[in-house]
Amino acid sequence: MVVYRCRHCQRVVGEYGGSWDDPLLGLSKLTAHEQQELMDDTGPDQVQVNILCETCLPILYTERLWDN
Numbered sequence: 001m002v003v004y005r006c007r008h009c010q011r012v013v014g015e016y017g018g019s020w021d022d023p024l025l026g027l028s029k030l031t032a033h034e035q036q037e038l039m040d041d042t043g044p045d046q047v048q049v050n051i052l053c054e055t056c057l058p059i060l061y062t063e064r065l066w067d068n
């Protein structure tokens with residue numbers, strides 16, 4: 001399964017019961033480097049996707065932490 005977790009507040013934003021490379025998710029279209037940056041293997045059948053939740057996205061944008 002796929003777990004979407006906010007990389008700022010660690011909140012679980014969403015879960016997907018299928019495989020991470022399901023075309024629906026679009027993750028398989030990313031480059032290998034992007035996949036490595038975004039995703040962590042957290043178990044034999046579980047992948048964690050590190051994203052920003054709706055709460056943290058505007059905060060980080062304001063603080064310009066994207067530039068790091």
Ligand SMILES: [Zn+2]
Binds near residue numbers: 053055
């Ligand atoms: Zn967050």
